[in-house]
Amino acid sequence: MALGAPAVIPKPHTSMRHPRKARSLSRQDSVFGLLMVAPVLVYTGIFFGIPTLLMVWMSLHDWPLLGDPTFVGMGNFSTAFADPVFRHAVVFSLGYALVQTPLVVALALLMASLVRRQSKGSALFRIIYLMPYVMGFGSSAFLWYWMVDDRTGAVKAVLLAVGINVNQSAWLSEFIPGVIVVITLTIWKTVGFFMLLMMSGMQSISDEVYEAATLDGANKVKQFFFITLPLLRPTLVMVFIFAITWGVLVFDQFYILTSGRPDNRTVSVVHWIFTNSFVRFDLGYGAALSVLVVLGLAAITYVQLKMLRNPED
Amino acid sequence: MMKRLSLSNVSWWVVCSALAIIILFPIIVVLLASFKTIGELNTYPPTIWPNEVTLRNYVDLDSTSANVWRSAWNSTVVTLGTVALSLVLATLAGYGFARFKFRGDGIAFLVVLATMMMPFQALLTPLFVVLQSMGLIDSLVGLVLIYTMYVLPFTIFVMRNSMSVVPQALIDAATVDGVSRLRILGTVMLPLCWPGVVSATLFAAFMAWNEFLGALILLSSQENFTLPVILTTLQTGRYGQIDWGILNAGVVVTMVPCLLLYLALQRYYVSGLLSGSIR
Known part of the structure; x- marks a missing residue:
């Protein structure tokens, strides 16, 4: 759950294992290893396994905050498909993710190319660019508010200082201006993280490739498009999956800045789950929407992996 | 050649500095605004530099109906609790995964990591019911429990990685000396793995300090609110009038600890982020 959706699950590596000694010792070792891991497995069972199963179970019920749940079968799901706010929230969250992602990825790519070289200046700018990432979305959104x-x-103040006097009064209560503010805030806050990922991917491309290209007369722009981008593909796949996932699951920024205005048009999917589960206390319906989000995101991630995978694999 | 090089160098500095200014701008202006008088904050046209510096916004953080210092304390408790619980669990599990072979270890590790793919936001509705059954709604303990679950896969991953690269010879030497496996964890592994411990700590701390939606859902009484949640009550304001001084000071109190921690330990934070997301 920590990062939303990591693209690559690492293979458990076997190289560091204990060399097998006496049989009895190895058995003791395996019991000890299991003991070390057991607390986490139990914890994961209670706070991940049970809630995951419960989510599915709840989605089949009318589940009030207090009182007994009643089984309604697929009732919540048919309600969801007919729910105009939910349908709009799905379109809105997807649209937001699709607009936001290319912008933040392009900017991160530019910034990563700027600061990837090893120098004191680069190191300083890298530190600065990542600063907003460690602040929460909550406090950042209030700051921007x-x-x-x-x-x-x-x-x-800045606009007036440079002689521009636009009417900002409706920025957060109108659709397009509100979304633009949220997109700008989100780019500001997350671009450093994506820059870091891409920079690290770029640094793993060997200098020799660039030297060879320079000898062949390829300029910097050509090198970027024909060397950097293709070799950066695995990193880009991961960055896209992160950005799309975070985009679809957007909540804090819109909740704090636009709170659905105007007319529920900036209600995201997570905002609608929140409203149903914890404002209306219709937890069964909230769980059903959650199931749909999990399935939808899994499908989106799968499609991205398929589409972005190296064709030569 | 020399001239072209230095010219492109100058433009590099210009572009990078411009980006830095844009990125630092919100942080700097809110810091400045938090020291302005309430009168200046409400004057039009707005100022950037304070005409008069005051600490009133910070002094008054606890005098409104919403007590921000109390929330800062709650956030501290939740953050320390999450760091402590997740580090204990992740250190043990990291040791087990990195150094011991047992039936199903590969699958167990994959299961732990696979939990990262479940969106936390989707799990909050059933988690609410689970915590309700434990009597942990509107409780900081409940918040620590779900935050720990959130950070566990990442912290386990970081701890396992840093423990995997400790040379076997050191462990063998300790084993020959008759040191028990659990003592090896404390005397050999942890002293060598502290960069991993720092990365995991930072990750857990930032998450617990900043998390918004879960706290918004689970906490209902104002004396339990964490910092991000108390800000919502400041945003509404009394009598519909927002006290920008208090709100900005509240934002600063929330963001500054994160920034200081990051600036002091950014090397470990960055290496942790990279090891956790790439590979």
């Missing part, structure tokens, strides 16, 4: 305020915010 003030910053874009029409009467008191810093954006207004």
